[in-house]
Structure formats: structure tokens, C-alpha cells
Amino acid sequence: MPLFEVEDLTKCFGGLTAVNKVSFQVNEGDIIGLIGPNGAGKTTLFNLITGFLKPDSGTVRFKGEEITGLEPHKIVNKGIARTFQVVRPFRHLPAIANVMVACLSPRAKKKLEWLKSPERKALDMLELVGLSEMMMEPAENLAHGDLKRLEMARALATEPELLLLDEPFSGLNPIETDFLTKSIQRLHLDGYTMIIVEHKLHALMKFVKRVIVLHYGEKIAEGSPKEVSQNEKVIEVYMGRKT
Amino acid sequence: MIRMVGTYLKRIYSAFATNVFDVPPRLLSLLFFMLLLFLPVAKLELHILRVITIAFIFSIFAASWDLLVGRAGQVSLGHALFFGIGAYLSAFLSKFHGFPLWATFPLSMLFCALVAVLLGFPCLRVTGPYLTLVTMAFPLILSVGLFALEPPFGGEGGIALPPRLLPIEDLYQQRIAEYYLILFLLFVSGVVLYKLANSKTGIVLVSILDNEMASKASGINITKYKLLAWAVSALFASLAGCLYAHYIQTTPPGIVLGLTTSFYPVIMTILGGIGTIYGPIVGAFTLWSLNEVFEFTEELRSILYIAIIIIFVLKWPKGIAKFVVEKLDELTEKRELNDKKK
Numbered sequence: 383m384p385l386f387e388v389e390d391l392t393k394c395f396g397g398l399t400a401v402n403k404v405s406f407q408v409n410e411g412d413i414i415g416l417i418g419p420n421g422a423g424k425t426t427l428f429n430l431i432t433g434f435l436k437p438d439s440g441t442v443r444f445k446g447e448e449i450t451g452l453e454p455h456k457i458v459n460k461g462i463a464r465t466f467q468v469v470r471p472f473r474h475l476p477a478i479a480n481v482m483v484a485c486l487s488p489r490a491k492k493k494l495e496w497l498k499s500p501e502r503k504a505l506d507m508l509e510l511v512g513l514s515e516m517m518m519e520p521a522e523n524l525a526h527g528d529l530k531r532l533e534m535a536r537a538l539a540t541e542p543e544l545l546l547l548d549e550p551f552s553g554l555n556p557i558e559t560d561f562l563t564k565s566i567q568r569l570h571l572d573g574y575t576m577i578i579v580e581h582k583l584h585a586l587m588k589f590v591k592r593v594i595v596l597h598y599g600e601k602i603a604e605g606s607p608k609e610v611s612q613n614e615k616v617i618e619v620y621m622g623r624k625t
Numbered sequence: 626m627i628r629m630v631g632t633y634l635k636r637i638y639s640a641f642a643t644n645v646f647d648v649p650p651r652l653l654s655l656l657f658f659m660l661l662l663f664l665p666v667a668k669l670e671l672h673i674l675r676v677i678t679i680a681f682i683f684s685i686f687a688a689s690w691d692l693l694v695g696r697a698g699q700v701s702l703g704h705a706l707f708f709g710i711g712a713y714l715s716a717f718l719s720k721f722h723g724f725p726l727w728a729t730f731p732l733s734m735l736f737c738a739l740v741a742v743l744l745g746f747p748c749l750r751v752t753g754p755y756l757t758l759v760t761m762a763f764p765l766i767l768s769v770g771l772f773a774l775e776p777p778f779g780g781e782g783g784i785a786l787p788p789r790l791l792p793i794e795d796l797y798q799q800r801i802a803e804y805y806l807i808l809f810l811l812f813v814s815g816v817v818l819y820k821l822a823n824s825k826t827g828i829v830l831v832s833i834l835d836n837e838m839a840s841k842a843s844g845i846n847i848t849k850y851k852l853l854a855w856a857v858s859a860l861f862a863s864l865a866g867c868l869y870a871h872y873i874q875t876t877p878p879g880i881v882l883g884l885t886t887s888f889y890p891v892i893m894t895i896l897g898g899i900g901t902i903y904g905p906i907v908g909a910f911t912l913w914s915l916n917e918v919f920e921f922t923e924e925l926r927s928i929l930y931i932a933i934i935i936i937f938v939l940k941w942p943k944g945i946a947k948f949v950v951e952k953l954d955e956l957t958e959k960r961e962l963n964d965k966k967k
Contacts, residue, residue, distance in 0.1 A: 458844035470839035487844025
């Protein structure tokens with residue numbers, strides 16, 4: 383049984399079909415890239431999965447249980463965490479408190495190790511993403527790259543089984559990109575299942591086993607990065623039609 | 626000479642701030658309460674005593690508003706609803722049903738928390754300015770309803786109460802006793818609200834204020850936390866209402882449910898410093914003292930004190946209390962730096 387399954391998911395905004403009958407499956411330990419040009423419906427798909435938007439039709443299943451249209455916090459507590467494309471820190475709170483909020487969710491509390499405080503766990507999460515030196519710094523003083531990592535730490539603190547990363551590389555410099563790539567690879571080794579949205583195929587090539595390509599809300603290709611990059615439809619979408 | 630004394634005082638303070646009390650707000654609040662504790666020794670006039678006691682009541686009220694708005698970000702302009710319900714219910718129970726006073730307080734507090742939760746369910750579907758407008762309507766509706774009732778229960782004057790919050794023969798003694806009772810309740814509610822605001826629950830409440838979507842994505846049931854903030858806030862607001870009703874011995878709906886009462890905590894909190902809990906207490910005292918200072922000129926009173934509030938808010942937009950605390954922090958830091966240089 384796949385860990386996570388999306389079937390015929392559809393969402394319309396007025397006359398525009400943002401996501402059109404998208405289906406795919408994710409097995410445990412998979413790391414999947416979700417790519418497509420701007421406006422292809424990647425973020426909308428994420429919002430549908432995580433409950434921030436309600437789908438018009440179709441189902442989302444996680445560990446065999448239907449979670450379509452549940453409230454976002456319930457979905458997080460089932461074990462699906464996400465990051466946002468545009469960072470959403472809690473600006474007034476110091477970095478460690480940002481992560482603490484996630485440590486105080488019911489799921490994180492239940493999974494807290496014996497004799498471990500949420501504070502300690504939040505600090506561990508900050509250490510994992512390399513932000514522990516900034517722990518007392520209010521989030522509004524952090525640089526963009528740090529906020530991206532903070533976002534990641536917050537998602538990890540909810541003890542997810544499936545991690546959805548929405549454009550984790552956007553706005554990062556090469557050094558930060560490198561660091562993040564390594565973190566993601568380490569998380570993959572730790573057994574996290576991940577779906578990563580990115581509009582540049584290049585950044586994902588290194589560590590993604592399977593890629594799903596969206597275009598105008600429809601899934602146009604799925605396969606290994608190599609297969610996908612040779613797929614004619616995909617080339618057409620990215621490069622334009624051959625003449 | 627004066628400069629010498631000044632530097633000496635600064636030194637004493639920073640030695641205390643770094644070594645004895647780590648947190649300036651805590652030290653300052655402690656000093657403040659000590660001062661209030663010994664104030665009646667000065668044989669104040671009855672009138673002044675009354676003004677200070679009412680400032681205590683409004684401090685509780687404003688602090689409860691601050692928890693709701695400064696922490697959870699639920700801007701309510703109808704906080705008089707809980708004040709008024711508390712006042713009415715407590716007066717009603719003690720006058721017409723013979724409940725002892727100490728029993729009416731927790732009963733009306735719990736009732737208000739219940740009302741807050743029940744109203745919360747429909748209200749929390751809207752956010753931002755819409756929520757503010759919705760909350761504003763409730764106390765007005767209720768006060769119109771109470772106006773329509775026949776005098777013993779409602780009408781313009783509300784329910785008239787016997788002049789006893791505490792049964793003591795001598796008027797001055799009674800006022801002093803009430804002063805201490807209400808000071809004690811202010812201290813307790815201040816500590817409870819401050820502890821709650823700075824607990825883990827408080828962190829979650831601030832996260833809701835900062836970014837609701839991100840709180841949801843962190844697995845937080847924001848409706849639950851918002852309702853909690855509403856309930857706790859209503860609890861203390863209604864305590865203030867109960868005290869007010871028994872202190873002024875009547876419950877005029879135009880006052881206890883009036884717009885002015887809804888706006889008082891807003892002014893006090895912004896004046897003192899939003900999101901701090903101790904700020905509103907400072908604000909309440911500032912507002913009430915200003916009100917007293919301009920006692921002599923009835924016509925210009927409102928204009929004068931509003932002008933001063935505007936100046937305060939422009940000069941210290943973060944609030945008086947926050948400004949003072951930040952300044953003291955700076956002083957301490959400077960001294961620490963100097964010590965390091967040596």
C-alpha cells in the first residue's frame with residue numbers, strides 16, 4: 383500500500399481549472415520532485431493536500447485513511463507537514479519560540495521523548511538546520527536564507543512522516559543551496575518521505591528519484607529525472623514548440 | 626551634587642538589576658505594589674481613595690483586554706459586554722436571590738467565560754476589522770435590552786445595591802478594606818494573566834497574532850486557542866465588572882455596557898504598552914490620574930486629557946511601560962559593557 387495517494391484531485395477558481403484530475407502515489411521513503419512552469423498549479427496542489435484549500439473533487443489518502451478536505455491542523459497532526467513558498471515566520475517571536483509553537487502541537491507532544499522538554503526539542507531542531515546560534519533572535523531580524531531554514535525546522539518539529547517543501551531553494555545563494563541540498567539528502571537517509579516543489583528541474587536532478595510535471599493543472603509526465611527531461615511534452619512546455 | 630546622586634542611584638539600580646532581579650518589569654511591578662500597599666497609611670481623602678480603587682478595577686479590565694488583543698490579536702471593541710454581564714449578574718444574584726457576595730463573583734465569572742465561548746463560535750468565523758465590528762454590537766444590543774426593562778431589574782439606573790462590598794461600620798475603614806481587597810484581586814489577576822501571557826500557551830497565542838496560516842501549518846488548533854483567550858479574558862473582565870457594580874453600588878447599563886467602557890481598555894492598553902499585561906495597569910493609572918488632575922476645569926477636561934494622551938502616544942508609540950523598561954535595559958547593558966571594558 384502506498385504511504386500517500388492522490389486521486390483525480392480537481393480544483394477550479396471560477397472558470398480556471400487550477401488543478402485538473404491529478405493522480406499520483408508516493409511510497410514510504412520516496413523523494414519526489416513536483417515541477418512545472420509558473421502557474422502550473424504546484425502550490426495549489428500543495429494547498430489542497432494540506433487542507434488550506436478544499437478540493438472540488440478527488441481524494442487524498444494518507445496511510446490508507448482518507449484525509450480529503452480536513453482542517454490543516456488535523457492534517458499536520460496526522461503526519462503531513464509543509465513549508466511555504468513565501469516564508470511565514472512568527473515575526474515577534476524569537477527563532478526558538480517559532481519552532482516551539484510546532485513542538486506544542488498535539489502530535490509533537492505525543493511523540494516527545496521521555497524527559498525531554500519542548501524547549502530542548504525546539505533547540506535540537508534549530509541545531510539540525512544550523513540555526514542554534516540565532517535562537518534568541520526575533521524572527522523579524524533573520525535573513526531570508528535563515529527564515530527558510532527556520533521554516534524547515536518548524537515543519538520538522540511536528541514529527542512528519544511526509545514532508546512537503548514548497549520551493550525550498552527560491553532566493554537562496556549557492557552556499558545556502560548547497561547546505562539545503564545536504565540537509566535534504568540527510569533527511570532522506572533518515573527515512574523522511576518528501577515531495578519538493580521546484581520550477582527549475584536542475585536543482586532537483588541530484589537527489590530526486592522521481593519527478594512529476596504539471597502544466598496548466600494537469601499532470602503531463604512522470605518518471606525519473608532523465609526520462610522526464612527527454613519527454614517531448616516537457617521540452618515543449620519548457621522550451622517552446624519545435625518548428 | 627544632583628548629578629552625583631543621579632549616577633549613584635543608577636549604579637545601585639544596575640547592581641540590583643543584574644544581580645538581584647533579572648527582569649526589570651518584575652522588579653518595577655513589585656515596587657509599584659509595595660507603594661500601593663503602604664499608600665493608605667498616608668490618610669488619603671475618601672475621594673482620592675475611591676479614584677485609586679476604581680483605577681484598580683479598570684486595571685484588571687484593561688489587563689484582560691490586553692491578553693485577548695496584545696497576545697491573541699483578537700481586536701475586540703465590545704469588551705464592556707463581559708464587564709456589564711459580570712456586573713449585572715453579580716448584582717442580580719446577590720440582590721434578588723440572596724446569594725452571598727463571594728459566591729456571585731465566581732458564578733458570574735464562569736457565566737461570562739461561557740458566554741465568551743458561545744459567542745466565539747459564530748464570531749471567530751470572521752477576522753480582522755469584521756471581528757471588531759461584530760464585537761462592538763453585542764454590548765450595545767444588551768444595554769438597549771436592559772434599558773427597556775422595568776426599574777428593579779433594569780432601566781436607566783440598573784440594579785441598586787446595598788452599600789456593602791465588605792460589612793464594616795465605619796465608612797473610612799470600609800473604603801480602606803475595599804481598597805485592600807481590590808488591590809489583592811488586582812495582584813492575583815495581574816500575576817495570573819502575566820504568567821499565562823508568558824507561558825507556552827502565550828507563545829502559541831502570539832503565533833496566531835503573527836501568522837494564522839503558519840500556526841495552522843504547525844499543527845495548532847487555532848480555534849481552540851482563540852476560544853481559550855476569549856474565555857480567560859472574559860473571566861477577568863467580568864471580575865472587574867462585579868467589583869465595579871458592588872463598589873459604586875449600582876449597575877447603570879449606559880455605563881457598564883456603554884461604548885466608553887469598551888474604549889477604556891483600548892486607550893489604557895495602548896497608552897501603557899500593548900502585549901505586556903503590566904502596560905495596561907500603568908495606562909489605567911495614567912488615565913485616571915489625568916482625569917483627576919483636570920478636575921478643576923469641567924469644560925476643558927476631556928480636551929486636555931485627550932491632548933495629553935495623543936502626545937504620549939506620539940512620543941512613546943510602544944507605550945509608557947515598554948519605554949521605561951527598554952530604557953532601564955539599555956542602562957543595564959551600558960553598565961555591563963563598561964564593566965567589561967574595565
